[in-house]
Amino acid sequence: MNITLDSKVTAKLSVQADGEEFTVGDPVSGTFIRVPYEAVHIIHMLDGVKTLNEISEQLRNEQMDADVLDFVETLHELELIYSIDGKVFLIPPDEKPVSKSLSAAASVIFHPISQVCYVLFFLLSIGMIAGIPELRPVYKDFWAAEATGLSLLLLFFISWPLTILHELGHYLAALRLGIPVKFNLSLRFYWLVVEADMTGLWSVSKQKRYLPYAAGMAVDSFLLFLSLAGQMAAAGFALKLLKMITLLLVMRFAWQLLIFLRTDIYFLIMNKLNMPSLHGYAKEIMTGYMRKKDRGESLKEELSVKEMSYVKSFASCYLIGGIIAAGLLFLYSLPGLYVLLKQTMVQLSVYSLNSWLFWDGIITLAILSVNAVIWSIGAASKYKGSKTGTLPISSNEAT
Numbered sequence: 001m002n003i004t005l006d007s008k009v010t011a012k013l014s015v016q017a018d019g020e021e022f023t024v025g026d027p028v029s030g031t032f033i034r035v036p037y038e039a040v041h042i043i044h045m046l047d048g049v050k051t052l053n054e055i056s057e058q059l060r061n062e063q064m065d066a067d068v069l070d071f072v073e074t075l076h077e078l079e080l081i082y083s084i085d086g087k088v089f090l091i092p093p094d095e096k097p098v099s100k101s102l103s104a105a106a107s108v109i110f111h112p113i114s115q116v117c118y119v120l121f122f123l124l125s126i127g128m129i130a131g132i133p134e135l136r137p138v139y140k141d142f143w144a145a146e147a148t149g150l151s152l153l154l155l156f157f158i159s160w161p162l163t164i165l166h167e168l169g170h171y172l173a174a175l176r177l178g179i180p181v182k183f184n185l186s187l188r189f190y191w192l193v194v195e196a197d198m199t200g201l202w203s204v205s206k207q208k209r210y211l212p213y214a215a216g217m218a219v220d221s222f223l224l225f226l227s228l229a230g231q232m233a234a235a236g237f238a239l240k241l242l243k244m245i246t247l248l249l250v251m252r253f254a255w256q257l258l259i260f261l262r263t264d265i266y267f268l269i270m271n272k273l274n275m276p277s278l279h280g281y282a283k284e285i286m287t288g289y290m291r292k293k294d295r296g297e298s299l300k301e302e303l304s305v306k307e308m309s310y311v312k313s314f315a316s317c318y319l320i321g322g323i324i325a326a327g328l329l330f331l332y333s334l335p336g337l338y339v340l341l342k343q344t345m346v347q348l349s350v351y352s353l354n355s356w357l358f359w360d361g362i363i364t365l366a367i368l369s370v371n372a373v374i375w376s377i378g379a380a381s382k383y384k385g386s387k388t389g390t391l392p393i394s395s396n397e398a399t
Contacts, residue, residue, distance in 0.1 A: 003084060005056065009072055010048035010083040012090070014203035015040055019274040023202045024080075026090065027179065030199035031078055034276075038066045046072070048083060098175065106172040110211060110218075118218035121225040128228045129250075135228050137247035144240040147356070148343065149363030154241070156367055159248055163194055165223065166216040166252070170196040173215035177204050185378035188261040189325045190333075192371075192378045206271060213267040217256060224249040260314070260321035273310055282315040340364065 003009070016023045022040045025032030041064070045055045056068045075081050082090045108114065128135055143151040171181045179200040186195050196216075201209045227245040234242050259266040262279055270278050281299060300308060347361030 005053035006051050008048050008051055008085055009046045011043050011046035012082045027200035027203040032202040038064055106175045110173050118221045122221035125224045137250050141243040141247040144244045147360040149360035152367040165219050167194055167196050169215035169219035173212040174198050185381050187378050187382040192375050209271050220249055260318040278314055281311040282318050285315045
């Protein structure tokens with residue numbers, strides 16, 4: 001539909017101040033852009049009553065220089081215009097009412113008092129691990145059973161529920177703010193992750209975004225405290241299970257420190273620095289250095305000196321993290337997978353159907369196959385996202 005200066009346009013967008021600029025967009029579609037004050041002023045005047053010519057005249061009277069028609073056409077291309085001359089373009093999808101029990105649970109789980117408790121749980125867990133040697137996780141805690149296949153089976157059926165609980169934390173924290181959350185599998189380098197797409201958080205204030213980003217780690221803190229406390233009273237197989245859970249949760253927290261993979265901590269930092277494109281800018285600088293051109297010079301016109309320093313620091317983290325990730329892949333992950341597959345093939349070829357070692361090999365092969373299928377789904381999702389150029393503002397967690 002052609003837009004002219006005689007058009008009467010309506011925009012129903014969320015507007016949030018973020019530093020010297022404003023984030024405006026549609027929480028339903030998840031499309032958000034950064035604009036200056038003049039653009040926000042125009043959006044507030046897009047009420048479907050005034051024509052664009054009248055809005056332009058008002059801006060001239062206020063001594064503001066802005067091309068209203070061009071700006072509105074840009075919003076329309078981004079599908080951020082509600083209606084033009086009475087014709088509606090943005091029709092919100094039919095949404096099922098939120099369960100009252102889920103809303104009540106979210107209010108309790110992330111009550112201000114509960115938030116303080118999560119911090120205490122995390123600090124107590126650190127104190128317990130530091131002060132009680134028996135509680136410190138070690139690599140052998142992965143193997144809760146003597147048989148490799150059974151250990152992998154336990155690992156599979158424990159790690160996924162832990163991941164679901166982590167993502168449930170993000171979901172419930174966003175639910176408190178009325179923000180929709182979408183989940184999908186993806187990859188960070190070669191690691192499989194579950195993404196919680198919470199792009200709608202850009203429709204709320206900066207301060208309110210912190211909790212949904214940190215909610216998964218809050219849940220992990222509670223679970224870690226329970227697993228450590230449980231070890232003090234457990235014995236036998238139950239103790240081995242709790243040790244496995246503890247190791248998985250500690251590794252999950254360690255994963256969060258790999259901010260170059262856009263973990264939950266990355267989004268907390270991004271929100272604090274008020275730089276939603278921090279990751280993209282860092283990749284642009286690194287690409288420029290690898291191609292021996294530009295090297296971030298074009299960004300100097302777009303970013304302040306302070307913002308440029310943030311981007312360069314993150315680019316350094318990205319480079320170092322990438323080297324570490326490659327080292328882990330070629331020195332540990334692939335060799336470990338090779339040894340495991342070799343051992344499994346020996347079990348299947350040497351032992352008969354009457355041997356438990358044969359069936360242990362079957363279980364191992366089955367778990368590896370299932371993980372390979374899930375990893376492939378994540379890889380396909382990653383490829384689809386990169387091909388379409390989508391990059392959700394989200395929180396991510398490894399499985």
